[in-house]
Amino acid sequence: MRIDGKGLIDRKTALNFRFDGRSYTGFQGDTLASALLANGVRMVGRSFKYHRPRGVMTAGSEEPSALVEVIERGQQTPNVRATVQELHEGLEARSQNRWPSLRYDLLAMNDLFAPFFGAGFYYKTFMWPRAFWERLYEPAIRRAAGLGSLSGKHDEGIYEKAFAFCDLLVIGSGPAGLMAALEAARAGADVILAEEDSRMGGRLLADTVEIDGRPGRDWAEGVLAELDAMPNVRLMTRTAVTGAYDHGTFGALERVGLHLAQPGERPRECFWRIAAKQAVLAAGALERPIAFADNDRPGVMMAGAVRAYLNRWGVASGKSVAIFTNNGDARKTADELTAAGIEVAAVIDSRPDAPALGDYRLYRGAQVTGTHGRRGLEWISVRDQNGERRVEADCLAVSGGWNPTLHLTCHMNSRPVWRPEIAAFVPVDGAVPGLHACGAAAGVFSTAGCLEDGLRAAGAALEAIGQKAPKIAAPKAEDGAYDISPLWVVPGERRAWLDFANDVTAKDVRLSAQENFRSVEHMKRYTTQGMAPDQGKNSNVGALAVLADATGRGIPETGTTTFRPPYVPVSIAAMGAGGRAAGFAPQRFTTSHEASVERGAPMIEAGLWYRPSYFPRMGETDWRRACNREVHNVRGRVGVCDVSTLGKIDIQGKDAARFLDFVYTNTFSTLQPGRVRYGLMLREDGHVMDDGTTACLAENHYLMTTTTAAAGLVMRHLEFVHQALRPSWDVRFISVTEQWAQFAVAGPRSRDLLNSVLDQKLDPAAWPFMACGAVSVSGVAGRLFRISFSGEHAYEIAVPARYGAALFRDLVARAETMGGGAYGMEALNVLRVEKGLLTHAEIHGRTTAFDVGLEKMMSKKKDFIGKAAAARPGLLGAGREQLVGLRPLDAEREIGAGAHLFRKSDPAKREFDQGYVTSACYSATLRSWLGLAFVVNGRARHGETIRLVDHMRKTEVLCEITDPVFFDPEGEKVRG
Amino acid sequence: MRITCPLCGERDRREFYYYGADDYLRRPGEGAAPEAWDSYLHLRDNPAGITRDLWHHEMGCSAWLVVERSTITHEIRSVKLVSDVQEGGK
């Protein structure tokens, strides 16, 4: 029901919305909750466990009960708090946790069986018989579990992540936050004021408060106008600061497009990371309920929320409102309701000495012992010294006192302390370095106190960053004392709710204590208290008080569970914004990418790079035919392959050769300009890090190549070795991977092909195997290396990357006229397996130079990284798994990488393991499957028949152990 | 977490690669005893308090850094360039 003349809604802009299929009207400025209340909708959902009817309880993000699904443009978002969802034209929402409908819900029978479903029920019940678990219990629990449902489709919404920086982050825009922001802004500090609500002002929007003789909300407008006009201030509404992290980093969730009917390309949400030099926590306080019988009935609300609906949204939460309180705040509620013409049925004040301050019925020293009504509250039972009575009311405004919103102060391990005079936890100073709690968040509950405390906090923050605070006098405002006499739970037989969202009752907490789960952390896990979407904001302190009582301890001794981020639920989509599909990681494309795609090559990922798998031709029915052809091309004619993805590092300086000697196991200081050498690099622990060739381009100038996979790793390693171990050596290096496009030209006719593109023909005498030098390609300065990863007479030609696309197309076209063509990763792999050449399938981090048969490359004449560790006895000798080749006895029997090897006579079990296969392929050249494998003492076992068992693919193949070089073992072709 | 790189200034943790304790700076000389290598490669303190470890400003200036910080409070006491520490120490 709307109250004329009240509220900050725009009554000229009516908005149509739907809830559970029915159409309603609200106004611009409404939340879904205020619009539903205005329309007299009291029941908005069913509870998590017992499926009890629930209504709106609060007016903020702490709402435990009014959780709905919002449906928009194919999205279905569960557990949206109706108190946070702003109304927009066409908003569609539905209640959750009910079937088939909100009014008639079948699982509500859970409530009838509640005596069986108490805390710990699941732990005790579904244990036996064991076989029932998978077939019966788990499916049944899964069907009943969870709050709300997802669409099951991809979330196609736009989300965003962003970074912000400031001197001072002010969290919350009530009186304390506004004063803090104003002071810092006037001091010239770079200020961000973040407010989770759609509108700044905090409680000034919800309560009738006077500041400097003006309505509080007008005063707030004045301050906000001043702040808005200042270039050093950034006002962020709809932005909930969700976490406090190390060194002034805060997480914050901004609702960007969720309140709009037509968001266009606006993101739904943006997750901010804010780096602040200092921060002020002015997040206010949350009103807490009192536990009494059936206190979850729709119509039972927080008193502060009743005032908020009245003042902010012009909504009466009931026709006749009763008030149940343990503190002086109830007076505000009664006065404001009366002033708005709403009947105050009674004030039930648990304090025996409660003052009578207004024209309403007051029960002193009284308690609410029950609520009644079919689909919502109709009347309550009240007990005082004169006995039990019935009070007719369709709304009960409850105030059990206020808890400072100190959550962020706990995010870095600090625990709050108990302040008995306000019966609440307050944050300790320095809980989060640089974060100053103030106002209600620090336990200051009067408006005047908050205004002053905001100034104090900003002053402290400014001092910490060396800025001078301007002199500002706090405006005048109400400064009443906060009078509270704690009441947590009203004694009684019936269930009294603590955690509404998770359906935890006072009895559950007592049961936990009785079963010896007496620590607050154990109680939490036993009862699930505080583990729902509201994370115990409404109930943790109450539950703790019940536990304290049940265990005969005080509240401070019982302690509290800590609060962890996020303060409000954050969608994974917002935190992972931009990371979907292609946004998951950068895609690196070579200069030949387009040409490869045009040729129909399937592109496969190699780290971040995309490389062609093979180049299919007409009539080739599967990839293996294409691969076989490409292998034949290279072995018989000529093939072209883009190898630009290999890491290339330009190394210069008078100590460059020395440096290479130190990072490689073998010697490079003897390498002459114009020559290339294969090098092996170890980690300091003696295992192989990477391999590759390094060319001496000129005196003191080298070009190192790394594998594609290890390019970044090697760069980091070189930086470390230089900066940490040999800082005085004069050597400089920089990656040139991206600068040069490089293509392998391999096969007996590779020289012919190159001669057709080079400006000067190659002189065979000047270009032996492992030569390098400058060449000219159509006038473009390039580099040529006579190296081979195929065992063929081969070269790699490099040109500046801008010419890569053109050169690749030209080389491939020419190769095709010679009967060859482009080859992809599959063929490249077959070619290198045939030659027993290594990739990271073999140098996978656990293999040594000895294991791969390259121990002779470890120089005895010099120190190098990994030398000492590689000489450890455990890394050498017959006990090691050594690199071998494998050939199935039946050449056509497929073998696969990952299979394990066993002696013919042994069972295929782990304890008999003789080794494993790292690479396997079909060799069209040798007409056989081939494998590379590591086998215990393998080099001494060539010729032995071993049993290959592939547990994954369920195959068993007898293989012969061979030398890993299958093809041209003398290396005649590569030198020819 | 934010680290103040001596060259680049204060930066978010995402720009840095973490390596390990600064023991890695004290590589045994050639011919050192196996125990020295064992200690260099494998033995690490796990202090509740001040620790010095190595970070690489991989997304920034490529400098290797020695970061002195508290494992309890997460306070960072100092950040130095590894090259300065090593050259100064030799």
Added chain:
Amino acid sequence: MAELLATSPLEGLVPLSAGPFTLSDAGVARITSVAPFAGKEKAVSAALKKAHGLAFPAPNTVISKGEARIVWTGRGQAFLIGADPAPLAGIAALTDQSDGWAVLRLDGPEAERVLARKVAVDLRPAVFGEGAVVRTALGHMMSVILRAGAGFEIFVFRSMAHTAVHEIGEAMRAVAARG
């Protein structure tokens, strides 16, 4: 044989616009990395001064003179742009980087709002004005970002040009949509 045609890494990707923001090819022609050899920092500065009116830049800064610029890009390293590096031969490691980078130009009112979606560094004019440069991450990509008038020049690896344009474009659209 025929001439080898040069291809820009940004071909077909830019220009791109969204609302008031535009992303284009910065048209940077020649990039040489300059890493002074040990003890040669002063000599490098002197040679830069003599040849181009520049000096070796302090961290996070750019020095410009006419068409020539030198941009700090890391520990002991800077990119000489639009100028001949030959006068530095022998006193610094010189490496051609002209083809290694895609250089984008982002323009638009408070264009730092766009980069704030991808870069965890404060790029607002008050702290990142003319002559400022950062070596940082753009999303997951290594980058060099420098202030250029009201806009920015953004260097990313050539191979990642596609991703960089896609990601910056996404941020441009999202910021533009907020109005």
